[in-house]
Amino acid sequence: MARDTKERILDEALRQFSQKGYDGTNIRELTASLGLVKSSMYKHFKSKEDIWNSLLDKMIAYYAEHFGSAENLPPVPDSLEGLVAMTMKMAYVTIHDEMIIMTRKLLTIEQFRDERARELATKHFLTGLTDMFTHIFEGMMNKGLLRRDDPEMLAFAYTAPISALIHLCDREPEKTDAAISQIKAFSEHFVLTFGIRNGGEQL
Amino acid sequence: MARDTKERILDEALRQFSQKGYDGTNIRELTASLGLVKSSMYKHFKSKEDIWNSLLDKMIAYYAEHFGSAENLPPVPDSLEGLVAMTMKMAYVTIHDEMIIMTRKLLTIEQFRDERARELATKHFLTGLTDMFTHIFEGMMNKGLLRRDDPEMLAFAYTAPISALIHLCDREPEKTDAAISQIKAFSEHFVLTFGIRNGGEQL
């Protein structure tokens, strides 16, 4: 029951911090959403800042566990259509999963106020995706599916626009459908530009 | 003298809002930075929220004036090297101009809290750049400098990664030099991929 309440506070903190920011969130409202009074919070956390730090600990640990090691890398697609399909699946999940959305919003809002949020934001929004697709594109080049090129550059050129559209969905959820269509169109355009069709000769 | 103080308050508000957010900024500190006491602010603005709204008015007007009409479009480059050079110049300015940096940070931080900030953020970070380069790439295709392709798609594929690196500079200024190098490398890679070298035949 104790663990439970502590976890519920962290969940609600993520929700409110990501909407109103750290400064805009107050303990009374946060605990009231859980059916508690504010003083009860202090049985589980030393302070408001302690909630923030615990939340960030959790986010950092989660990221390290799910995206930090080579074991968690997705499989290299066997076809160009496979790349598009994988991209769309990943995009769909990341755009619709409420927890992931809130994490992204929180990092966006607090990146200039907290050092660890800053670092995690860069991983989430930039280097994490680039690293992942660098590996994927290396594999696809070895399979003869992609033009020989700098895999890291291609990964950056591929993920950054998609990341921009994901941010657009966070900002203006009503544009989600349009954004997903645009991600699909972009992915297909990328495949047309850098992909190697089976049967075509290439040097 | 009155106009002056009012402007100085708006300037300082941009500075502090962009660092600490609207909620994290307090009137006492803001006015103290200008050598005033907090009550003096109310001679120029009705409330803290009035400062915020005036600041946003100003930002929206500035954007409309400088990027809103077709008159402000940059000239279409005459060569592929010209595209790279123009890109680097624009990137350098936008990454080093303090006012522009603060504007971007402010929109990033407050985009989920204010409707107008949300709209302006999308223009600043996404559609504004895409529109500008759609026009540029159309012109370059007509000049035979770029492969025939969907100019809007190319503009999106070109500007989104650069925008991501600009955001990186806002977040981690110590990576500015690396980011500028990466923008250059990306731009040159783009030119190699989609550009048409003079003398080369193309269908």
Place this chain on the structure above:
DNA sequence: TTGACAAGTGACCTATCGTTCGCTATAATA
């Protein structure tokens, strides 16, 4: 059965927030 501990409550504290008000000094206007 009893003692210890964890979890929640409500009253209360202090600090700080945005805001208001009455006052003064200055500078332009009549």
Place this chain on the structure above:
DNA sequence: TATTATAGCGAACGATAGGTCACTTGTCAA
């Protein structure tokens, strides 16, 4: 010169923030 509007000041306001504390309740182990 007398008047008036402006801009700044300092004290004070009510509201609300984060945080503390004594107390109650329920649970489980000795």
